[in-house]
Amino acid sequence: MFTQLFGNYLLNKGLVTSSQLSAALAAAKQTRAKLGVLAINAGYMDAAQVDEVHSEQQRVDKRFGDIAVDKGYLSAGQVEELLSKQGHAHLALGQALVDSGAMSNTSFADALSAYKSENSLTDVDFDDKTGNKVDELIAKLYSFGNDENSSMCTEYVSLLFKNLIRFIGDDFTPLAPEKIPSARVSYCAKQDMKALGFSCTTAIDAAEQAFIAFASRFAGEQLTDVDEMTEAANLEFMNLHNGLFAVNLSNDEGREVSLLPPVALKNDTIDGPVYRISVVYPFGTASFYITA
Amino acid sequence: MSVENLKILVCDDSLFVRKKITNVLRNCGVTELYEAADGEQAVEMYNKYAPDLVLMDIVMPRMSGVEALKLILADDPKAKVVMASSVGTQENLKEAINAGAFDFLQKPISDTQLETLVRKVGK
Numbered sequence: 546m547f548t549q550l551f552g553n554y555l556l557n558k559g560l561v562t563s564s565q566l567s568a569a570l571a572a573a574k575q576t577r578a579k580l581g582v583l584a585i586n587a588g589y590m591d592a593a594q595v596d597e598v599h600s601e602q603q604r605v606d607k608r609f610g611d612i613a614v615d616k617g618y619l620s621a622g623q624v625e626e627l628l629s630k631q632g633h634a635h636l637a638l639g640q641a642l643v644d645s646g647a648m649s650n651t652s653f654a655d656a657l658s659a660y661k662s663e664n665s666l667t668d669v670d671f672d673d674k675t676g677n678k679v680d681e682l683i684a685k686l687y688s689f690g691n692d693e694n695s696s697m698c699t700e701y702v703s704l705l706f707k708n709l710i711r712f713i714g715d716d717f718t719p720l721a722p723e724k725i726p727s728a729r730v731s732y733c734a735k736q737d738m739k740a741l742g743f744s745c746t747t748a749i750d751a752a753e754q755a756f757i758a759f760a761s762r763f764a765g766e767q768l769t770d771v772d773e774m775t776e777a778a779n780l781e782f783m784n785l786h787n788g789l790f791a792v793n794l795s796n797d798e799g800r801e802v803s804l805l806p807p808v809a810l811k812n813d814t815i816d817g818p819v820y821r822i823s824v825v826y827p828f829g830t831a832s833f834y835i836t837a
Numbered sequence: 838m839s840v841e842n843l844k845i846l847v848c849d850d851s852l853f854v855r856k857k858i859t860n861v862l863r864n865c866g867v868t869e870l871y872e873a874a875d876g877e878q879a880v881e882m883y884n885k886y887a888p889d890l891v892l893m894d895i896v897m898p899r900m901s902g903v904e905a906l907k908l909i910l911a912d913d914p915k916a917k918v919v920m921a922s923s924v925g926t927q928e929n930l931k932e933a934i935n936a937g938a939f940d941f942l943q944k945p946i947s948d949t950q951l952e953t954l955v956r957k958v959g960k
Contacts, residue, residue, distance in 0.1 A: 712945075764853060777853035784851070784896070785944055788923020792943070795926035804924055806850055806898045 546679045546706055547671055548573070551635040552718040553686065554660050555642075563718070565647035567827045569638055570716040572645065578636035580609045582643065583627040584619060585654045586636055586668070592651035594618045599650075633671045634715075679703070687722050689820060689837070694743055701747075701790055701835060702822055708786045709824060713762045717824040727817040728834050732756035732771055734779040735815065736787055736807035740800055748815055748834040749783055755829025780807040840959040844869040844886060848879035848902065849894040849921070854944075858892060858921075861951045876900025880908045883916065890958045892942075895922040895929060903936055910937045917958060921946055 552570060555561045561569070578586075581595035590598075590613065598612045605612065610624040619627075639657060642648040648656070660666070664685070670678045680703050689698035702722070709717060730750035737746050751759060753771055760778035761768045768775045784807050791802040818837040823830050845867055847858050855872050862870055871886055873879040877900045879893060891909065895902040902920060909916045920933040925943035933941050942950055 773852055774856070777851050781851045781853045785923045788925070788944060791924045792926050795928065801926060801928050802924075804896050806896055 546676075546683075546710065548634040548638050548715065549706065549710075549717060549719055550679070550682050550686070551660060552638060553720065555648075555656060556718055557721065558656065558659075560652060560656050561642060561647050563825055565642065565645065566718050567716070567825060569641040569645055569647060570718065571827050572641040573634070573637040574716070576637045576641045576644065578633075578640045580613070580624070580627055581650060582636055582640045582653070583630060584613070584623075585650065586657060587623075587627060589623050589627070590618050592649070592654040595650045595654075633668075635671070676707075686719075687822070689722070690724075694745075697794070698820065698835060698837075700793070704790050704793065705786060705822070705833060706824075708782075708789065712782065712785070713759065714826070717826045720823040720825065723821045724818055724837060725821055726819075728815040728819050728821060728832075730810055730813055730815060730834075733810040733813065733815075734776065734783045734807055735810055736780075736783045737805040738787055738791070738802050739805070740794075740802040746815055746819075746834070746836045747783060747787060748810075749779055749831055750834065751831045752829060755826070755831055758826070758828035759831050776809040780809060783807050840955055841866045841868060843867050843890060843955065843959050844871070844888040845955075846871045846873060846879065846882055846886065846888040846891045848873040848876070848882075848891060848897075848905070850874050850897040851894070854894070858946070858951065861948045862955065864948075865952050865955050867955060876902055876905030876908075879905045883909050884912065887913075889917065890939075890955070891916065891918040892921050893918050893938075895920055895924060895933070903932055906933065906936050906938060919954060 552566050556566055584590040585592060585595060598609055601612050613619040614621055614624060639653045643650060643653055664682060683703045684699050687699055687702045689695040706719060732753055733748050733750040735746060735748040756771060757768050757775055760775040763782045764778040787804050794800045794802055815834055819834050820837055821832050821834055823832045845862055847855050849855050859870050871882050873882050875897045893902040893906060906918050909918060917939040919940045919942060920938045921942040921944060922929060923944040930941050
């Protein structure tokens with residue numbers, strides 16, 4: 546999830562465009578962070594030094610590590626240490642952005658450093674398997690005001706991202722949430738939830754092709770039209786996600802949530818106020834709604 | 838009874854879920870499969886076909902899975918009805934088991950879970 550959140554950061558800062566990020570997210574799956582990016586991340590080299598070694602590589606048939614050692618930028622031990630590291634997924638994204646020319650080594654180094662500093666992140670945090678740090682970052686990014694159910698909304702979004710990774714794919718960038726008076730939806734799967742003291746509407750909405758592509762990924766088969774199967778797949782994604790949310794709420798807080806059967810909507814309105822959380826996949830944007 | 842001879846009724850309001858489950862069951866060798874889209878249909882089809890196993894969703898329009906389970910068991914106390922829901926909360930689990938469910942599966946249901954269940958019932 547660090548990768549998606551780092552992507553969100555780069556997008557929000559205007560350092561990359563949405564299409565550059567989508568392409569890099571797709572490429573990052575087959576990309577491994579190289580020594581230059583790993584050295585920048587570790588703080589062993591700065592971007593100018595990495596660029597210098599890359600330039601040298603154009604002239605001399607030597608490996609990056611050998612040149613960096615010759616120039617005194619890295620020790621042989623540091624080269625070994627960096628090579629032994631797999632490198633975290635967000636670094637593969639950075640590498641893909643540098644490889645595609647969307648970012649320079651310098652802009653990537655600056656962005657990574659600022660991202661770590663603004664979020665008080667260390668490399669140890671990126672290894673955190675408990676998910677606490679990710680939850681913390683999501684809570685910071687996805688604030689839902691001060692009402693009593695705001696923390697529940699944050700938990701909802703946090704689980705949504707996990708379920709997107711689990712059932713749809715990790716090549717998405719989450720956008721900042723928006724609070725809007727009501728939502729006009731085009732192709733939509735909606736589900737209402739009720740519990741003691743609250744009720745809300747949740748939904749996924751997308752343009753036709755993105756709606757089909759989202760359903761195709763969830764179904765694990767190529768769907769071609771917005772037919773009964775496509776609608777059913779997206780309805781079931783909402784049902785599954787909301788069901789898992791209800792289980793968590795029941796287990797963690799003893800709150801029982803009941804779900805109503807999900808329904809499909811087309812060119813309709815969801816009355817608000819409503820929060821919109823959009824995620825950008827290479828196939829298009831999917832917007833999720835939760836009423837405030 | 839062998840798996841091939843089992844009669845199974847899959848009840849879920851989602852066409853997507855019914856298709857997924859029936860595909861896996863067919864791959865397991867089950868040939869006699871019935872589908873219902875809500876609790877009412879499930880009760881009707883149970884009475885008509887007397888399946889060996891029912892896979893029953895909980896949240897459905899018209900009649901919930903738990904209501905259907907109760908009606909099926911009222912007529913056939915030996916019915917094997919497995920509740921399959923995305924909302925596997927303690928309360929739902931308790932309600933289903935108290936109502937006489939044979940088992941409870943939390944969605945998403947894996948192929949392995951279904952295969953294990955079918956083999957267990959087919960023994």
